[in-house]
Amino acid sequence: MKRDTGLPNGSDVVVIGGGFHGMSSAYHLASCGAKVTLLEAEYCARHASGVNAGGVRTLGRHHAEVPLARASLDLWHRLPELIGEDGSFVASGQFQVAESPQELDKLRGRVAALNALGYTHEVIVDAQQVREIAPRLARHVVGGIWVKDDGHAVPFRAVTAFRHAAQRLGAQIHEATPAQTIERVGDQWCVTTPHGVFTAPWLVNAAGAWAGELAAQAGDSVPMKPGGLMLMITQRVPHFIEPVLGAAGRPLSFKQFANGTVLIGGGLRCEADVVQRHGDVDFFRLPSSAKTVTDLFPHLAGINVVRAWAGVEAFMPDEIPVIGMSPRAPQLVHIFGFSAHGFELGPIGGRIVAELVLEGQSSLPIAPFAVDRFASVTAR
Template sequence: MSAGAAVVEEADVLVIGGGLHGTSSAFNIARRGVNVIVLEADYVARHSSGVNAGGVRTLGRPLPEIPLALMSREIWHTLPDVVGDGGGFVPSGQLKIAETEAELDECRERAALLEAHGFTHEKVIDRETVLELEPALAKHVTGGIWVERDGYALPFRTTTAFRLAAERQGVRFHEGTPVTRIEQRGERWYAYTPRGLFAAEKLLVAAGAWSGELARQAGEPVPVHPEGLMLMVTHRVAPFCRATLGATGRPLSFKQFDNGTVVIGGKLIGIADLQGRHGEVDFMRLARSARTVVDLFPHLKHLGINRAWAGVEAFTDDSLPVISPSRTASNLYYSFGYCGSGFQLGPGCGWLVSQMMLDGTTSLPLDAFAIDRFAKSPTEAAAASVAVHH
């Protein structure tokens, strides 16, 4: 498509990406009276936003993320009032299990570190309390960390709820509309797609694992790579687990739904095909995760697996997301790279992104998530400032 191609549709803000962060941002921007278009390459919630483990987790967050996670959790607890649907949120509590005394010491050190920074939401509990919470756990556990107000939700339902709420605010969604190029000309941003050219004054890149290429086009290369995060769901079994579980010493995300099925994950890395836009399952790694589950719940030894899948997610080199205005161009913003932990942050970050884009300031600091943090020297920083407007 030539630079002089006719514009198909215009708005005040273009959002690239129809995942939870894109839909939440679009909703929060639009409810302030702003005209918004969302461009989604596949369909809304197609990738990590619709197929993740659904953890609504403040537990175990990196320190810079904790204020965002705590703020976002308050929105989760009032989500029906915000978007008209609770997203299937269940405040089950989250429990991170220690299986050795050394792991329990790690839990104590973690809680002490958080307390030194003013955070008291993670509580160390002993073996007896763990087994009171979850009597079916193997008796070798030594304790853990408990966060009472955490829980889980249904990813596809949640993202769809934000999409519908955004549409009620007038947001227009174009699915099957991949953005191949972005360009700023004068005061307008243009997004090139096979369906035509879209234009707006402001542009948000929230395209998950595909955001890195768009940032590169804007002269802001980010060390980001895709991963295919895997999950599996079991046959139904009688209720035995109320909390959402993790483990201190090995990867685990574990929850039982009301229908009896168990969803098992824990940042299990499969195969990500960025070009083909899908993830693939690595069954050897899934088998190791299944062994972890049997170690903790021996009575599940013969429980069958219904299905397994992988969703494509973006990971940054420092394991923190990019939530930032551009440093090379005006009216360009980013929200991506949530490293497999972005679902819980979606409602809160959408609100912060709306502040960042419309007010130029945010109610919580976002310095740790600035896109230029990856520039390692003044020379590299200068190289990253290549203009994208003509």
């Protein structure tokens, strides 16, 4: 039985969530000729995808994510030909520094393991090369890993670029339209919202920190936990570094924008309120990050932090996402749980969704991201 919703239905796919992965899904599906309706509870890129650090990083990825991250990076480099604009991507390079010989040994081990798998994008650099890449770094830094084709982008601009491309291809976007319930009726998904019921044979669950609840409605319970992540930004200082910087031994994500401000973050956790839909900045936890920065760049001691904010992110216990078809509900694709590093994967995430919907399989290895990999945990 198909419900009469009174809405302009006839879509092939309803995508829930206007973050990067939902928007990229809408774009890739529409570019293959699918009729797409995207539902966003608030406004597109309101949450993690629009407020993150903008790090486009393949460096340091879980081995299972490396093929996806490299394929995504290729798309980042080709955004103008793909979506007609560069999404603000800058190929600045990314750098992970070692602050002791032991840390450098660990990094060498990681790069050797990657090389054994056939990946050569992460390269070990010594103390001298470190100074060439980042001359103002503290003298105790002994080396690090360098990925020259990584970079950064302004999150809201990147997602909006995909939005414009998706809309040019006919995707319908409904903001302020939260999906309240999802239900399979006959050969259709029925998504109930305050503005009516949207139907389509295919459904994509890209609802970020709220995706676990929707997955559970379809019978796919996952141990996903929403959490907050914080960032802070400083006053403008004279330009001193080009690449994005992380540290091997402590959490750090650090970059300087063209306007001179410095963005500081990197796994700075805080509380998230998913009911009120926001993260709460915990000012007591910010100083540890500030100290990491001044340890690595002593010349920044004394500069002012002018703003701090928190975003809401979906965390999985194994810190890799859920990407794939529901094993229980027909024609349902899940893509969520990016555990603080899903921005870089945005361009490829949507392509994988389009492949699953239109071809029934992904050209990239996604078995490690199966939604039911926690089945024994959730059963307990």
